[in-house]
Amino acid sequence: MTSPRSPRASPRRLPPDAPEPEKRRAILHAAVRVFAEKGYHGCRIADVARAAGVAYGLVYHYFQNKDELLESVFAEQWAILLAALKAIQEGPGSASDKIAGVLGFVLDVFKTAPTAVRVLILEVARTPKVLRSGSTPETFFSAIGIISDVVKAGQEAGELRSDIEPVVAATGILGALEMTVTGLVVGLVRPAGPPEEQIDAVKRQLEAMVLAGLRAPGR
Amino acid sequence: MTSPRSPRASPRRLPPDAPEPEKRRAILHAAVRVFAEKGYHGCRIADVARAAGVAYGLVYHYFQNKDELLESVFAEQWAILLAALKAIQEGPGSASDKIAGVLGFVLDVFKTAPTAVRVLILEVARTPKVLRSGSTPETFFSAIGIISDVVKAGQEAGELRSDIEPVVAATGILGALEMTVTGLVVGLVRPAGPPEEQIDAVKRQLEAMVLAGLRAPGR
Amino acid sequence: MTSPRSPRASPRRLPPDAPEPEKRRAILHAAVRVFAEKGYHGCRIADVARAAGVAYGLVYHYFQNKDELLESVFAEQWAILLAALKAIQEGPGSASDKIAGVLGFVLDVFKTAPTAVRVLILEVARTPKVLRSGSTPETFFSAIGIISDVVKAGQEAGELRSDIEPVVAATGILGALEMTVTGLVVGLVRPAGPPEEQIDAVKRQLEAMVLAGLRAPGR
Amino acid sequence: MTSPRSPRASPRRLPPDAPEPEKRRAILHAAVRVFAEKGYHGCRIADVARAAGVAYGLVYHYFQNKDELLESVFAEQWAILLAALKAIQEGPGSASDKIAGVLGFVLDVFKTAPTAVRVLILEVARTPKVLRSGSTPETFFSAIGIISDVVKAGQEAGELRSDIEPVVAATGILGALEMTVTGLVVGLVRPAGPPEEQIDAVKRQLEAMVLAGLRAPGR
DNA sequence: AATGAATGAGCTTTCATTCAT
DNA sequence: CATGAATGAAAGCTCATTCAT
Numbered sequence: 001m002t003s004p005r006s007p008r009a010s011p012r013r014l015p016p017d018a019p020e021p022e023k024r025r026a027i028l029h030a031a032v033r034v035f036a037e038k039g040y041h042g043c044r045i046a047d048v049a050r051a052a053g054v055a056y057g058l059v060y061h062y063f064q065n066k067d068e069l070l071e072s073v074f075a076e077q078w079a080i081l082l083a084a085l086k087a088i089q090e091g092p093g094s095a096s097d098k099i100a101g102v103l104g105f106v107l108d109v110f111k112t113a114p115t116a117v118r119v120l121i122l123e124v125a126r127t128p129k130v131l132r133s134g135s136t137p138e139t140f141f142s143a144i145g146i147i148s149d150v151v152k153a154g155q156e157a158g159e160l161r162s163d164i165e166p167v168v169a170a171t172g173i174l175g176a177l178e179m180t181v182t183g184l185v186v187g188l189v190r191p192a193g194p195p196e197e198q199i200d201a202v203k204r205q206l207e208a209m210v211l212a213g214l215r216a217p218g219r
Numbered sequence: 220m221t222s223p224r225s226p227r228a229s230p231r232r233l234p235p236d237a238p239e240p241e242k243r244r245a246i247l248h249a250a251v252r253v254f255a256e257k258g259y260h261g262c263r264i265a266d267v268a269r270a271a272g273v274a275y276g277l278v279y280h281y282f283q284n285k286d287e288l289l290e291s292v293f294a295e296q297w298a299i300l301l302a303a304l305k306a307i308q309e310g311p312g313s314a315s316d317k318i319a320g321v322l323g324f325v326l327d328v329f330k331t332a333p334t335a336v337r338v339l340i341l342e343v344a345r346t347p348k349v350l351r352s353g354s355t356p357e358t359f360f361s362a363i364g365i366i367s368d369v370v371k372a373g374q375e376a377g378e379l380r381s382d383i384e385p386v387v388a389a390t391g392i393l394g395a396l397e398m399t400v401t402g403l404v405v406g407l408v409r410p411a412g413p414p415e416e417q418i419d420a421v422k423r424q425l426e427a428m429v430l431a432g433l434r435a436p437g438r
Numbered sequence: 439m440t441s442p443r444s445p446r447a448s449p450r451r452l453p454p455d456a457p458e459p460e461k462r463r464a465i466l467h468a469a470v471r472v473f474a475e476k477g478y479h480g481c482r483i484a485d486v487a488r489a490a491g492v493a494y495g496l497v498y499h500y501f502q503n504k505d506e507l508l509e510s511v512f513a514e515q516w517a518i519l520l521a522a523l524k525a526i527q528e529g530p531g532s533a534s535d536k537i538a539g540v541l542g543f544v545l546d547v548f549k550t551a552p553t554a555v556r557v558l559i560l561e562v563a564r565t566p567k568v569l570r571s572g573s574t575p576e577t578f579f580s581a582i583g584i585i586s587d588v589v590k591a592g593q594e595a596g597e598l599r600s601d602i603e604p605v606v607a608a609t610g611i612l613g614a615l616e617m618t619v620t621g622l623v624v625g626l627v628r629p630a631g632p633p634e635e636q637i638d639a640v641k642r643q644l645e646a647m648v649l650a651g652l653r654a655p656g657r
Numbered sequence: 658m659t660s661p662r663s664p665r666a667s668p669r670r671l672p673p674d675a676p677e678p679e680k681r682r683a684i685l686h687a688a689v690r691v692f693a694e695k696g697y698h699g700c701r702i703a704d705v706a707r708a709a710g711v712a713y714g715l716v717y718h719y720f721q722n723k724d725e726l727l728e729s730v731f732a733e734q735w736a737i738l739l740a741a742l743k744a745i746q747e748g749p750g751s752a753s754d755k756i757a758g759v760l761g762f763v764l765d766v767f768k769t770a771p772t773a774v775r776v777l778i779l780e781v782a783r784t785p786k787v788l789r790s791g792s793t794p795e796t797f798f799s800a801i802g803i804i805s806d807v808v809k810a811g812q813e814a815g816e817l818r819s820d821i822e823p824v825v826a827a828t829g830i831l832g833a834l835e836m837t838v839t840g841l842v843v844g845l846v847r848p849a850g851p852p853e854e855q856i857d858a859v860k861r862q863l864e865a866m867v868l869a870g871l872r873a874p875g876r
Numbered sequence: 877a878a879t880g881a882a883t884g885a886g887c888t889t890t891c892a893t894t895c896a897t
Numbered sequence: 898c899a900t901g902a903a904t905g906a907a908a909g910c911t912c913a914t915t916c917a918t
Contacts, residue, residue, distance in 0.1 A: 021898085041260035044891060055900040057894085066892065144407060161431075164424045167408055168399065172428055175398020176391035183390045188363060205383045209391055212380075213432030240881080263908060274883040279910065459902080479698040482887060493904045498889065582845060599869075602862045605846055606837065610866055613836020614829035621828045626801060643821045647829055650818075651870030680877085701912060712879040714915085723913065 024062045026052040031073050036119045040070055077116055078139040081106075085146045095154025099214070100207050102147065103177055107203045110181055111196070118185050144170050151214070161216045173210055180206055243281045245271040250292050255334045259289055296339050297358040300325075304365045314373025318433070319426050321366065322396055326422045329400055330415070337404050363389050370433070380435045392429055399425055462500045464490040469511050474557045478508055515558050516577040519544075523584045533592025537652070538645050540585065541615055545641045548619055549634070556623050582608050589652070599654045611648055618644055681719045683709040688730050693776045697727055734773055735796040738763075742803045752811025756871070757864050759804065760834055764860045767838055768853070774838060801827050808871070818873045830867055837863055 030052035034043045045066060049056050063069040088101040110117045147170035154160035160169075180202060183189035189202060249271035253262045264285060268275045282288040307320040329336045366389035373379035379388075399421060402408035408421060468490035472481045483504060487494045501507040526539040548555045585608035592598035598607075618640060621627035627640060687709035691700045702723060706713050720726040745758040767774045804827035811817035817826075837859060840846035846859060 023898085045893085046891080056902090057900055058898080060893070061898070141407060144402075164428055167402070168421055168424045169428065171398050171402045171408055172395035172425060175394040175396070175401075177394070178398060179390050179394020180387065182394075183363075183386070188360060189386055189390055202387055205387045206391060209383055209388065209432040211432075212434075213428040213430075215431075242881085264910085265908080276884060276911080277882055280881070280883095285909070461902085483889085484887085495890085495905060496903055499902070499904095504888070579845060582840075602866055605840070606859055606862045607866065609836050609840045609846055610833035610863060613832040613834070613839075615832070617828050617832020617835060618825065620832075621801075621824070626798060627824055627828055640825055643825045644829060647821055647826065647870040649870075650872075651866040651868075653869075678877085702914085703912080713881090714879055715877080717914070718877070 021062070023052070023054055023058060027054060027059055027062060027069075028072060028076065031069055032077075032116055032119055035070070035073060036115045073119065075139070077119065078143070081109075082139065082142055082146070085143060089146050089150055095150055095157065095159050096211050096215070098150045099147070099154075099173065099210065102150075102173075103207050103210065104203060106177055106181065107199055107206075110184065111199055114185065117181060144174065147173055154214070155216075159216060159219065160214045164214070169214060172213075176206065176210060240281070242271070242273055242277060246273060246278055246281060246288075247291060247295065250288055251296075251335055251338055254289070254292065255338045264288075292338065294358070296335055297362075300339070301358060301361055301365070304362060308365050308369055314369055314376065314378050315430050315434070317369045318366070318373075318392065318430065321369075321392075322426050322429065323422060325396055325400065326418055326425075329403065330418050333404065336400060363393065366392055373433075374435075378435060378438065379433045383433070388433060391432075395425065395429060459500070461490070461492055461496060465492060465497055465500060465507075466510060466514065469507055470515075470554055470557055473508070473511060474553045483507075511557065513577070515554060516581075519547075519558070520577060520580055520584075523581060527584050527588055533588055533595065533597050534649050534653070536588045537585070537592075537611065537648065540588075540611075541645050541648065542641060544615055544619065545637055545644075548622065549637050552623065555619060582612065585611055592652070593654075596654060597657065598652045602652070607652060610651075614644065614648060678719070680709070680711055680715060684711060684716055684719060684726075685729060685733065688726055689734075689773055689776050692727070692730060693772045702726075730776065732796070734776065735800075737766075739796065739799055739803070742800060746803050746807055752807055752814065752816050753868050753872070755807045756804070756811075756830065756867065759807075759830075760864050760867065761860060763834055763838065764856055764863075767841065768856050771842065774842075801831065804830055811871070812873075816873060816876065817871045821871070826871060829870075833863065833867060 027048060031048050034047050034051050037043075038047070045059055046056060048069070049059050052059075059069065063072065084105050085102060088098050088105065091098070091101075093101070106117070144167065148166040151160060151164075151166040151169045151173075155162045155166065180189060184199065184202065190198070193201065246267060250267050253266045253270050256262070257266070264278050265275060267288070268278050271278075278288065282291060303324050304321060307317050307324065310317070310320075312320070325336075363386065367385040370379060370383075370385040370388045370392075374381045374385070399408060403418065403421065409417070411417070412420065465486060469486050472485045472489050475481070476485070483497050484494060486507070487497050490497075497507065501510060522543050523540060526536050526543065529536070529539075531539070544555070582605065586604040589598060589602075589604040589607045589611075593600045593604065618627060622637065622640065628636070631639065684705060688705050691704050691708050694700070695704070702716050703713060705726070706716050709716075716726065720729065741762050742759060745755050745762065748755070748758075750758070763774070801824065805823040808817060808823040808826045808830075812819045812823065837846060841856065841859065847855070850858065
């Protein structure tokens with residue numbers, strides 16, 4: 001990985017107006033599945049190509065190299081998450097509502113696309129430093145930043161307790177959320193009832209716990 | 220052709236009474252450092268050998284292969300953590316005290332041995348499922364189990380709220396803790412003041428937040 | 439950690455209709471030469487690749503591993519021999535004619551391609567049992583079987599003596615043939631005259647001896 | 658193999674009067690068993706040491722290196738065979754008697770020590786050229802030579818046919834014998850009856866065939 | 877004599893990347 | 898755009914051999 005073999009100039013980006021080629025999408029989606037199953041390092045380009053039903057070399061037609069492929073996968077996933085977070089942040093409602101909204105959103109996505117979430121959870125921010133040169137870390141920081149801002153706003157409004165730094169709060173929230181999803185993914189957290197309701201139950205409990213931990217005294 | 224080479228008779232395990240060879244320790248410690256720096260996949264056996272100051276082949280004298288080396292590293296680290304968790308669980312004090320104790324322990328270890336924690340955090344439980352065939356997953360489950368038991372005891376004593384399943388609570392606690400440590404590792408969480416006090420501050424805030432989230436109403 | 443890496447999906451076998459790639463042939467032929475010179479264990483894949491004039495990795499593109507390469511070499515050589523034996527068996531002539539035909543065929547092949555014969559002689563059927571898991575042993579048994587059938591037919595026709603079990607006879611015939619070729623290969627058997635005639639002389643003598651040993655009394 | 662790492666001067670030979678150390682014998686015998694099972698290249702010094710019940714390094718105390726160990730094994734086995742051949746040659750009886758004696762001797766040895774024969778059969782004269790620098794090939798030639806002399810004597814006495822060169826005859830005889838033993842080893846040749854008698858039956862048939870092939874016309 | 881930990885060259889195998897078609 | 902054969906550096910693993918005890 002990251003063997004800087006030939007820092008080719010052209011970023012291989014399609015002209016901004018052209019629609020994204022169908023096969024590029026196929027590769028990207030296949031990559032998500034394969035990464036989810038074997039992890040970034042455990043999979044070969046050949047695996048992705050096969051899963052996408054395209055030829056070996058085509059991957060290199062659309063992506064500079066393996067790293068860029070990973071970056072693209074992450075970028076796409078994070079873009080969705082970030083957009084949602086931003087929408088929630090800028091939307092109406094109290095800080096508590098917004099935090100609950102974030103928890104709910106992630107768990108809902110997990111209900112419909114557990115694989116994608118799994119990749120985000122298990123691979124992001126777990127890859128060696130070298131990889132950290134792309135856009136991934138900034139994006140990760142952004143996510144923390146948004147939640148952090150929501151918390152700060154809540155504190156200033158007197159709704160949330162002020163003795164906890166927003167960054168620490170945001171980190172704790174995301175951590176609890178992430179580990180809960182991991183628990184679901186791994187099968188550790190497995191409440192009674194049909195799958196759908198299981199997740200809803202977990203969502204309610206997590207929400208209650210997190211909000212109680214942040215609520216300003218007397219509220 | 221390769222005659223199946225009778226599946227390696229000696230499990231390469233030292234007799235249980237013999238003291239651990241000095242060089243074995245050296246390799247294990249070196250592995251922690253190298254994994255921390257480059258990640259499991261990013262490092263070569265040669266790196267570990269060099270860092271340990273031993274010959275290449277000696278690694279294979281003490282460990283079956285790269286995987287077993289990783290397993291051993293994890294096993295050792297987890298053993299320490301689990302022992303501490305158990306000691307806290309069986310010790311005196313209320314459920315809140317014990318939970319605070321767990322948070323404090325992990326953050327204290329981080330203060331003195333951030334490298335080891337980093338390996339545990341960034342590499343463990345982030346490797347594809349298949350890998351989970353060793354002792355790692357059970358150990359991870361054990362950790363969750365212990366915290367979960369502490370929570371349950373607290374609930375039965377009326378000290379902690381009962382509307383949250385112990386497993387969900389335990390997962391949330393560990394998640395918040397882990398992400399906080401990650402934040403410290405990555406440099407995201409970076410409160411003012413000298414390093415020592417920074418961590419103490421984070422510890423206090425995390426503790427307050429977590430306990431408030433679990434406290435039974437009216438307490 | 440090595441995710442089990444789904445057992446190599448493609449058996450690396452070309453579709454039965456496609457013509458064999460030129461380079462695959464080149465590798466196979468080079469392998470024969472190199473095995474002949476250094477023996478299976480004494481040669482490296484690098485040697486074969488160099489002798490074939492192809493890149494290192496291409497060997498692994500066409501063959502699973504070193505063992506499979508050896509198997510392929512053997513399979514090819516044996517296939518030729520077996521086909522010839524079968525043709526002789528099913529052709530016209532008495533049992534004696536057919537046995538003489540077999541002796542002649544092998545020694546003729548040796549005249550034109552001593553290298554290939556050398557590989558077959560020195561490497562085949564001399565490798566530990568375990569190795570025998572491929573197709574080699576069955577093929578070897580087939581060869582014995584064919585000769586054995588020829589002998590049996592000759593016995594039933596009253597042409598050959600009946601007090602010797604066909605299998606024993608076949609084994610003796612092939613053994614004498616093989617050792618003779620080995621003697622020629624090693625330079626032990628070295629009659630006077632130019633090479634061509636040397637071999638012919640040996641052929642006549644071997645034939646006379648073998649047939650006299652099998653002839654039915656009174657013929 | 659044969660990496661001429663340090664052509665140490667001392668041949669590691671014990672003083673000619675001293676009795677052979679018990680452990681040296683143990684190693685030699687273990688080597689025979691292990692070679693028989695896995696072949697020369699398929700076995701490790703560790704295998705031999707373990708089979709002999711001695712420590713790793715002791716093998717190197719008694720033998721220069723792996724090659725010398727193989728040489729010693731062969732030398733010992735061949736010495737037995739050669740001594741027997743010579744005894745037969747110099748003993749009384751006609752050429753036919755002597756040839757029958759050779760066949761009988763080898764098959765008898767096989768009855769009592771099939772393993773040792775197997776090593777001689779399957780490993781000797783099948784090892785890459787490089788190894789041929791020791792005493793092995795000469796010994797092999799000697800065996801052929803002795804039989805060859807017996808044949809020649811028989812020809813001069815008018816007992817055996819003269820139209821076959823003694824070397825060719827000797828090669829054929831040994832080849833038939835060797836392949837027959839191989840057949841027994843591999844389980845290909847498997848006549849009816851209890852094991853003991855099976856071998857005797859094979860012996861009689863082989864003898865009849867070989868002698869008929871060599872007898873002078875009119876005898 | 878005996879032991880087995882220690883060494884390291886060498887070999888097999890993998891797989892990201894290139895390129896001719 | 899698409900293909901997949903071809904390349905070769907890199908890394909894991911083996912095992913003969915040495916050496917301190």
